[in-house]
Amino acid sequence: MSTLLDPTRVHTVVARIPEGRVASYGQIAELAGYPRRARWIGKVLSAIPSDSALPWHRVIASSGQITCPRAQDAAQRLKAEGVSVSKRRVSLTRYRWQP
DNA sequence: CGCTTGACCCTGG
DNA sequence: TCCAGGGCCAAGC
Numbered sequence: 001m002s003t004l005l006d007p008t009r010v011h012t013v014v015a016r017i018p019e020g021r022v023a024s025y026g027q028i029a030e031l032a033g034y035p036r037r038a039r040w041i042g043k044v045l046s047a048i049p050s051d052s053a054l055p056w057h058r059v060i061a062s063s064g065q066i067t068c069p070r071a072q073d074a075a076q077r078l079k080a081e082g083v084s085v086s087k088r089r090v091s092l093t094r095y096r097w098q099p
Numbered sequence: 100c101g102c103t104t105g106a107c108c109c110t111g112g
Numbered sequence: 113t114c115c116a117g118g119g120c121c122a123a124g125c
Contacts, residue, residue: 025108026107036120037121038108039105039107039120041106043105043106043122045106056106061107
């Protein structure tokens with residue numbers, strides 16, 4: 001059986017984002033094979049347990065803004081990886097993941 | 100089946 | 113750089 005939208009595809013792509021880099025929801029959607037499903041990516045990530053090994057904090061908006069509910073937590077984790085965060089914002093020119 | 104709700108994105112001013 | 117408007121689409125009710 002095959003599901004049209006498979007969350008595990010999203011998990012796989014997110015797991016590939018290197019430490020110290022970030023990717024946008026739209027970028028993840030595209031790489032997972034689901035173009036124009038950026039909003040859905042957010043929903044998928046919100047469903048993973050907080051103690052998951054997935055680097056959900058490396059997924060941000062295309063504007064560079066950290067938009068997840070736990071922005072504070074995400075910022076903390078990113079900083080720990082060497083990413084500079086200012087006003088819930090990350091410099092995409094510096095840290096955007098380029099597969 | 101229709102309406103609403105989002106961890107979104109792009110364009111234009 | 114910031115904001116508004118329009119578009120997008122799965123899920124839930």
